[in-house]
Amino acid sequence: AWVDVYPDQVMRTTDARPYMGAAGLDNPISHPLNTPVLDQMAEGWGSLTVKAEQNANGWGYWKDGWWHVAITRPLVSNSDNDPQLQSGSQTVAAFAVWDGGSQEVGSRKGWTNWVPLHLDD
Secondary structure, three states: OOOOOOHHHHOOHHHHHHHOHHHHOOOHHHOOOOOOOOOEEOOOOOOOEEOOOOOOEEEEEEEOOEEEEEEEOOOOOOOOOOOOOOOOOEEEEOOEEOOHHHOOOOOOOEEOOOEEEEOOO
16 A cells, blocks of 8 residues: 655645646645535536535435435525525526546546426425
8 A cells, every 4th residue: 555645744735736746736626525416506518616605514315226315405596596495485507526446536527417406394
């Protein structure tokens, strides 16, 4: 086994940035995540962008050949880029998933059409 160190552990952060790859360029996908949910937005094909502020959370498990997934986020947000949701309302949502076992990375992913989203009281 080989144990390595991260450049920012042995250098000042400003000096370590060139050696940190995508994380050194502040690529949000390269930072450690506390949840498997990554809140993103798009305004058409090829415009998928990671939101600067991540408020979504979630979990999932595989059982009997199906994924069971729960995603949570605040109903109301201060961001103009977030939907403002209300209990009892209806809207639509779409989801993208990446299956690494099927060579899905980057823009290669599975995605849904718009699906109804009902917010129960």
